[in-house]
Amino acid sequence: MTLADTAYYALRRDIITGALAPGLPLRMAMLCERYGMGMSPLREALNRLQAERLVDAISLKGFRVAPLSLAELADTTQARILIETEALRLSIAKGGDAWETGIVGALHALSLQSQRGEGAGEALEQRHHAFHLALIAACDSRWLLGFFEKLYAESERYRTQSLTAQRAAHGRDIDAEHRAMAEATLARDSDRAVALLAEHYRRTEDFVVAHFQPAASARRA
Amino acid sequence: MTLADTAYYALRRDIITGALAPGLPLRMAMLCERYGMGMSPLREALNRLQAERLVDAISLKGFRVAPLSLAELADTTQARILIETEALRLSIAKGGDAWETGIVGALHALSLQSQRGEGAGEALEQRHHAFHLALIAACDSRWLLGFFEKLYAESERYRTQSLTAQRAAHGRDIDAEHRAMAEATLARDSDRAVALLAEHYRRTEDFVVAHFQPAASARRA
DNA sequence: AAGCCGGTGATTTTCGAAAATCCCCCTTGC
DNA sequence: GCAAGGGGGATTTTCGAAAATCACCGGCTT
Numbered sequence: 001m002t003l004a005d006t007a008y009y010a011l012r013r014d015i016i017t018g019a020l021a022p023g024l025p026l027r028m029a030m031l032c033e034r035y036g037m038g039m040s041p042l043r044e045a046l047n048r049l050q051a052e053r054l055v056d057a058i059s060l061k062g063f064r065v066a067p068l069s070l071a072e073l074a075d076t077t078q079a080r081i082l083i084e085t086e087a088l089r090l091s092i093a094k095g096g097d098a099w100e101t102g103i104v105g106a107l108h109a110l111s112l113q114s115q116r117g118e119g120a121g122e123a124l125e126q127r128h129h130a131f132h133l134a135l136i137a138a139c140d141s142r143w144l145l146g147f148f149e150k151l152y153a154e155s156e157r158y159r160t161q162s163l164t165a166q167r168a169a170h171g172r173d174i175d176a177e178h179r180a181m182a183e184a185t186l187a188r189d190s191d192r193a194v195a196l197l198a199e200h201y202r203r204t205e206d207f208v209v210a211h212f213q214p215a216a217s218a219r220r221a
Numbered sequence: 222m223t224l225a226d227t228a229y230y231a232l233r234r235d236i237i238t239g240a241l242a243p244g245l246p247l248r249m250a251m252l253c254e255r256y257g258m259g260m261s262p263l264r265e266a267l268n269r270l271q272a273e274r275l276v277d278a279i280s281l282k283g284f285r286v287a288p289l290s291l292a293e294l295a296d297t298t299q300a301r302i303l304i305e306t307e308a309l310r311l312s313i314a315k316g317g318d319a320w321e322t323g324i325v326g327a328l329h330a331l332s333l334q335s336q337r338g339e340g341a342g343e344a345l346e347q348r349h350h351a352f353h354l355a356l357i358a359a360c361d362s363r364w365l366l367g368f369f370e371k372l373y374a375e376s377e378r379y380r381t382q383s384l385t386a387q388r389a390a391h392g393r394d395i396d397a398e399h400r401a402m403a404e405a406t407l408a409r410d411s412d413r414a415v416a417l418l419a420e421h422y423r424r425t426e427d428f429v430v431a432h433f434q435p436a437a438s439a440r441r442a
Numbered sequence: 443a444a445g446c447c448g449g450t451g452a453t454t455t456t457c458g459a460a461a462a463t464c465c466c467c468c469t470t471g472c
Numbered sequence: 473g474c475a476a477g478g479g480g481g482a483t484t485t486t487c488g489a490a491a492a493t494c495a496c497c498g499g500c501t502t
Contacts, residue, residue, distance in 0.1 A: 061494075249485095452496095472475090
């Protein structure tokens, strides 16, 4: 893996987790120090992230972490439901044994980690992503899967801004929602699976809206 | 505008028009010569294009123009219909006078250029893009508009591969299709507008499939 | 006192060379 | 004859400095 790839993944993670706050100006000198490399690989990584809308670039004024806003969150959720419900329908129509197996496995791994409690945030997030990917993995569309990844990353940024996503549990059993989705999907009940998925995302949006800290977004810079 | 931006737009155009053939390896020395700049801005442009799937990058082996295939074309068309039909429905629901005005104007400009005949390929393409954008301009979703741009670019690559897109006219009146779409849209008849749009894209796909020259894709390199 | 102009320092952008890596072909050994 | 190993050249990747641009501040004019 090249340094540019390393920089890309590191920056991506730091932006999604919020280690680099929304709106933060990304000065080259600071980034060189932080990631221990020259500016060439960093600039390449930033250009990729710009195309994914995780950073903004302004000509001759450099880069900054893309800011967050509730209006953008609504758009993201809406797009996400559109993409993933279609991908889920396609998967249900086309998926075979390997796909079903992947869902069952991902759900189990997610459930284990989720009961394990507070400490394991990083792994929990990874398994949550793996589960949602498993659901739509058989859709057989590079475009839909690519859009899914971008939208998932953007959604995750909002979730981490909401009180460190501490147990979204407020009157909500997320494990049960995941189980219900998996069940409807494996039963090849497209309409029910799609409805559950959309509802899942709408609730997540509501939770984020309720706990969103606009202060977390740095000023325009 | 920075050199990197210049390189980005120039490369993007050359890839979409086919001036840089699908599959062609993009050697830095060749690109420096062709675009008259050093490699830093070129590499930044290539990284952006990679995120848009117009070029492939393989670690330590450089970049190449993303290859085309009929399987990918089917996926692109399917994704395009999903995105644009939703964006069209939203636009019809939300659009105001400015939006309607934009459609009428874009349709007129397109029609003028299209009757003007063979010579004006570049301008025709630009107006064709402007028309399709005008239809969905009121959807008020950055994500959907962004996806539209990527999918449009990819579709355009296939169209230019098909016999220089010479008058797709084979038993087809494209102007009439555009007029019908605009009419249904302005009448706020979502279902009919969406059906016409989807049919428009399916026919374009069929035309491309019929005239596609697989030889045009350079070998794996 | 308010507004405009110019200079200085900070920052981004770009270049060209150095370092690292890969590809191809030739040699060598079995 | 064929596979494995190695060397030379081509290519990508990375660095650090130079060039270009911007932002801020103080002074000057009105």
